[in-house]
Amino acid sequence: MVAASALLPRALHPVAWWVWAICLAAAASQTSNPLLLALIFGVLGLVVTARRTDAPWARAFKYYLIMALIVIAIRVVFRSVFGTGITAQDTILFRLPRLDMPDWYAGIQIGGPVSLQATLAATIDGMRLACLLCCIGAANSLANPKRALKVLPGALYELGVAVTVALSVAPQLVESVQRVARARRLRAGKSRGLRALRAIALPVLHDALDRSLRLAAAMDSRGYGRTGTASARSRRLTGTLMLAGMAGLCVGVYGLLDPGTPRAMGLAGFAAGTALSVAGLYVGGRRVSRSRYRPDPWRWPEWTVAGCGLLTAFVFYLGTGYDPATLNPGLYPLQWPTLPLIPAAAILVSATAAFASPPPPAPPRSTPPAQRRSPPAATVQGASK
Amino acid sequence: MIRFDRVSITYEGAPEPVLREVDLDLGEGELCLVVGHTGTGKSTLLGAINGLVPHFTGGTLDGRVTVHGRDTATHPPREFADLVGVVGQDPVAGFVTDTVEEELAYGMEQLALGPAVMRTRVEETLDLLGLADLRHRGLHELSGGQQQRVAIGAALTAHPRVLVLDEPTSALDPVGAEDVLAAITRLVHDLGVTVVMAEHRLERVIPYADRLIWLRGDGSATIGQPAVLLQEATSVPPIVHLGRLAKWNPLPLSVRDARRHAPELRRRLPEQAITAHRQDRTQAGEALAAKDIIVRHGPVVAVAGVGLQLKPGQITALMGRNGSGKSSLLWALQGSGRRDGGAVAVVAADGQHLDPGKVKAAVARRLVGLVPQTASDLLYHDTVDAELAQADRDGATPGTARTVLDRMVPGIAGGDHPRDLSAGQQLALVLAIQLAVTPGVVLLDEPTRGLDYQAKAGLAATLDQLAQAGRAVVVATHDVEFAATVADRVIVMAEGSVIADGPAPTVLTASPAFAPQIAKILSPLPYLTLAQVSAALREEKDDGW
Incomplete structure (x- = not known):
């Protein structure tokens, strides 16, 4: 049974988007096949255009794309300027003027011949990095970062509050600086230099301090931290568990991503790290009793979106059913890369996120579609309200 | 409980x-x-x-x-x-x-x-x-x-x-x-x-x-x-003062209660107030002339072509709801704020006509002094003395700022931290800093925010001193009662344009919703302030009523 109400306009659970995006990033990190990378780019673009909202954070994807292009450009330029490792089989495109380095600085060469293969390798490498970047960007523009903070486990609640408050204070600080700098002209003060810094910073900091004290008082009288009495022992236990867990996770992720490390070690580290962290969060969260207003539900679209991502990542990691070499085609001899069918299909499965997820809620101020379709008389009535 | x-x-x-x-x-x-x-x-x-x-x-x-x-x-x-x-x-x-x-x-x-x-x-x-x-x-x-x-x-x-x-x-x-x-x-x-x-x-x-x-x-x-x-x-508010003066018992607390007592008082009062609502100190001449001022903030037109002449010694209240362009207009007149069109001419001490927007900030503040809405933005020293000394260094003989401050609010200790002063004292300090260079035009943006009745009365006295000294004063305010006690002239703005401009009694009593309490109670008699009522009642006693 699939409930259709799950597809009514609403925000998808932020964790689902993050799982989906991280899995795509994991898949991208496994391949250097430009066709597959391009396919991932396409899927990201499709899903982001289909399912992002009008909110400010949702417009960030463009900036991630620009950053991705810069990454590729830097990669190619550096590879051309510091052109090392050119072999005899390389096709030389052109030669840059070569800078002769002193003897003690041998090994690094600036300028010289630029080969087609090196440039291609740099482009593909850059593409992979850019792809990872865009995956994170997609998650950021699809999931409301503030709602994402809300799903933090109870033990990290304080951290979430601190970030939320910081996010809302930043624009106020900017406004404060502008106001004081403008007021400074009234005393004909200089707006540059050390003296001006003092004259602007002091009122602004004073403002900020005042505001934070008032915020603290308000939060206290509204019951913040009512049940936050952890014993010293439970705090130490939480700390130890979390630290060990994080270390385990680091080892595990490194083991999984680095081909040189035995896979079993990576898996074991990952599992142990996860278990320890979960235990730490559980112990830390026990002392917190707090409810959540309208938490994002986890229904079948969330399962589908997260599931698609996981499936893609598994196909790339297991490497069964197709020739794993096609994921990383060689550049010697130079040839058009082949598109392995199963990995390509796996990436396309991820694209279903664009249709399996509910559309984002309409922006609050626009008229709901139902009213737009109503007869003209009703529209006039609606407008006059 | x-x-x-x-x-x-x-x-x-x-x-x-x-x-x-x-x-x-x-x-x-x-x-x-x-x-x-x-x-x-x-x-x-x-x-x-x-x-x-x-x-x-x-x-x-x-x-x-x-x-x-x-x-x-x-x-x-x-x-x-x-x-x-x-x-x-x-x-x-x-x-x-x-x-x-x-x-x-x-x-x-x-x-x-x-x-x-x-x-x-x-x-x-x-x-x-x-x-x-x-x-x-x-x-x-x-x-x-x-x-x-x-x-x-x-x-x-x-x-x-x-x-x-x-x-x-x-x-x-x-x-x-x-x-x-x-x-x-x-x-x-x-x-x-x-x-x-x-x-x-x-x-x-x-x-x-x-x-x-x-x-x-x-x-x-x-x-x-x-x-x-x-x-x-x-x-206490004016209505209570009026109730005490007329010896109404029980003391009326709302305009409705007061109006029930009012007919008797209205009969005793002369048709026209025998004194003006305040002593007008307006002098001949022109302190500032602005023509067709336009201010835009992005797509929003904040001030839409406002012209304005200010006379020396005249106190003008600038009224209108939030966002009607009052602040933008004041900032544009001072020259520090944005101005997208129009011209301002201020008469300098030597008789020259200068545009504060086209001269250096140091010259502009000698022409027009502005006290912004958040007055404390201007304060950045640790003590009142340091602030005053800084004000003197910015173009006045040493001791000027202190003299100006003491004339307004005597007795602020020099060692106090400016941020520890009350809102009224802070306002006086900022005003003293701005007045040390003796600008001919003084603009105040919402100075009555957070002031109690006593501090407002103090501010009113200060503004009167300024008018007496021949300064042109403009006060942007929401406070009708305050405007009734200090203003000779009232300008009302809406959506960036001036919609009413005239003598305070005319403009303030034109619409009952925005009239001061005394006017509401005594309408249709043209009384604005308590002082006018008490003067009339005194006169009556002298006549042996």
Whole structure:
């Protein structure tokens, strides 16, 4: 049974988007096949255009794309300027003027011949990095970062509050600086230099301090931290568990991503790290009793979106059913890369996120579609309200 | 409900307690107003109700404060969250989340209420305060009045038995303030919440108050019926002064009550006031002439082609709702703000006509002095003396700024930190700094915000001094009562244009909604201020009536 109400306009659970995006990033990190990378780019673009909202954070994807292009450009330029490792089989495109380095600085060469293969390798490498970047960007523009903070486990609640408050204070600080700098002209003060810094910073900091004290008082009288009495022992236990867990996770992720490390070690580290962290969060969260207003539900679209991502990542990691070499085609001899069918299909499965997820809620101020379709008389009535 | 048992509060380092041996007993569903001058301990009294004083502020509390039997000595403020809702002066400072709905739910999340309860309470509160259309809006896109209503709603969702409001309207324009006060009185009547409130705009809330707590300034507190206590209180609205003058008993607290007494007084008063509402000090000549001023902020036209002539010695009140372009106009006239069109000519000391927007900032401030809305933005030294010395260095002979300050508000100690001064003293200090270079035109943007009646009277006297010295003064203000006492001329702006410009008595009495209280009570007689009424009554006595 699939409930259709799950597809009514609403925000998808932020964790689902993050799982989906991280899995795509994991898949991208496994391949250097430009066709597959391009396919991932396409899927990201499709899903982001289909399912992002009008909110400010949702417009960030463009900036991630620009950053991705810069990454590729830097990669190619550096590879051309510091052109090392050119072999005899390389096709030389052109030669840059070569800078002769002193003897003690041998090994690094600036300028010289630029080969087609090196440039291609740099482009593909850059593409992979850019792809990872865009995956994170997609998650950021699809999931409301503030709602994402809300799903933090109870033990990290304080951290979430601190970030939320910081996010809302930043624009106020900017406004404060502008106001004081403008007021400074009234005393004909200089707006540059050390003296001006003092004259602007002091009122602004004073403002900020005042505001934070008032915020603290308000939060206290509204019951913040009512049940936050952890014993010293439970705090130490939480700390130890979390630290060990994080270390385990680091080892595990490194083991999984680095081909040189035995896979079993990576898996074991990952599992142990996860278990320890979960235990730490559980112990830390026990002392917190707090409810959540309208938490994002986890229904079948969330399962589908997260599931698609996981499936893609598994196909790339297991490497069964197709020739794993096609994921990383060689550049010697130079040839058009082949598109392995199963990995390509796996990436396309991820694209279903664009249709399996509910559309984002309409922006609050626009008229709901139902009213737009109503007869003209009703529209006039609606407008006059 | 709330009981203060011989409560004394002393802040650390203070020689005297702020409150001394205060006994109070407030019942359920009461609306209690705390009155007193600035610095008499109003905020301290309010903060003591949920234990913010002394748990959060520091200091010593002797005696006992209990709310619904819960003692603040043994419970920190957060454990009063289900009993006492607190709303401060600046709603934005207390917001933790970023949308209306989440802010309303925040308190309940802390109390760990169930999801179903939270949903229904949020819906109820949205309706109660008329916020349903704004539920998904960001808190920072709302107007001041809407923000304050959200803050009250956020306190209400926890279903507190007591609501504490510390000057909830002092940062709002009249319309916003009206909204908020209407919401509060409705709450008292509908929900029976006990409300304890401090408020500067007494004229708006006194009719609804059941009892007053009057802080006399020596640490003592007197509680009693408004009509009785106001006979002797010192910080009162014009209507009470009029009632005392005409010896009306019981003292009327609303315009409606006063008008029932008024026919008798109107018969005694002459048709035309025998004195002007204030002594006009306008001189011949022109201090400033502005032509076709245009200010744009992005796509918004803030000032749409305003022309203006100011005469030396004339005080002009600039009125209009928030966002009508008052501030933008003042900043454009001074030359520091944006100006997208038009010309300004100010007569300099040597008789030359200069445009403050086209000269250096140091020259511009000698032509036109502006005190911005947040006056403290101009203060950045550690002591009053250092600020004054800096002002002298910026183009005056040493000692000028101090002389100017002492003429306005004598007795501000040189060693005090400027930020520790009261709002009225801070304003005087900033004004002294701006006046040290003797500009011919003085502009003040909303100077009456957060001032009590005494400080306002002080400011009015200062402005009169300036007019006497031949300065042209413009005051942007929302405060009709203040405008009635200081202004010779009133300009009303709406949507960036001037919609009314004329002598204060004509403009202020043109529409009853925006008239000062005395005018409302005595209409159709053209009286604006208490001084006019008392002068007429004195005359009458001399005639042997």
